[in-house]
Amino acid sequence: MKRVAFLIPGDIDSPTGGYRYGREMLARLPAEGVAVEHVRLPGSWPAPDAAARRATAALSAARDPGEPLLIDGLAYGAFGPEEIAAARGPIVALVHHPLAYETGLSPERIDALLASEREALRHAVSVVASSRETGRLLVERFGVSPADLSVAVPGVADAPAASGSPAGSPRHLVALGAVSPRKGYDVLIEALTRLSDRPWRATIAGSTSFAPDLSALLRARIASAGLAERIAMPGALSEDGIARLFDGADLFVFPSRYEGYGMVVTEALARGLPVLATTGVPAALDFPAPAVRCVPPGDPAALADALGSLLDRPGRLDEARRAALSLRSALPRWTDTAAALAEVLKRIAP
Secondary structure (H helix, E strand, O other), rough: EEEEEEEEEOOOOOOOHHHHHHHHHHHHHHHOOOEEEEEEEEOOOEEEEEEEHHHHHHHHHHOOOOEEEEEEEHHHOOOHHHHHHHHOOEEEEEEEOOHOOOOOOOHHHHHHHHHHHHHHHHOEEEEEEOOHHHHHHHHHHHHOHHHEEOOOOOOOOOOOOOOHHHHHHHEEEEEEEEOOOHOOOHHHHHHOOOHOHHHHHHHHEEEOOOOOHHHHHHHHHHHOOOOOOEEEEEEOHHHHHHHHHHHHOOOOOOOOOOOOHHHHHHHHHHOOOOOEOOOOOHHHHHHOOEEEEEEEEOOHHHHHHHHHHHHHOOOHHHHHHHHHHHHHHHEEEEHHHHHHHHHHHHOOOO
């Protein structure tokens, strides 16, 4: 059986899509003939201090000679010469989205991350992107050879169809994902403010620990708009909590400014929920209307118009739900993701 070390920074149990991807691969790669060991990288990657860099280099150097290292892009894109040189085996980079594409970075930080990720990827023997769009960016802007690039799209788990809100009650609009500037929750709140005369309620769920100041600002905007009784921000939810949230939803709204993929879109579709997202979400572009509709990112007027058209014409939302239900069997599964990644890893010598 092929033996591989999977180097991942931070807490593998963190409630984000990237960490979910990592957990699923750790669980499923052995069934595909790859014995994978989780190695937690120290420090706050992708912004480590000098001690974290030294400790990371030491971890890589301690691995068996020739053992392939599958390195999560959250760390690898910020690797420097010391960390790369310490690797005693071939490097496979797993990239969810380029680090420089995070919203809110300074121009200097963007330039530094573009340079470090471009240089780091030059030393990888193979690069795995989690979406075709990310793969395109890696080829066009980071110099990755198409011959060295593979794509392993995130999968979904089977899930029951959502029940939706009770008959006669306001439609329940749900957004899910850790609070950060990139997720566009400020745009969603502005759009909902414009629709305050319509019957709806909304839940914006996700960890607030990554951007506590932004979370406080969003709650203040909700209160100042007089919508505190209609927009809930419960913070991070457990898996059971997420399942209950989806079950009571009528529409999933994902206003993100940019995503490498956006696996929460397919998670919503797996429950038969129609999706309103932005064109900055590659996963949303993989599925047709009316199950999935897209508007430009960062445009509250466009988002409000799209939401209003669904709220004002209940038949449209019902049609979108039927279309979403029909897509469930065609969604990628995590076994497909693991098989695609295993195929790459098995090709790596020795």
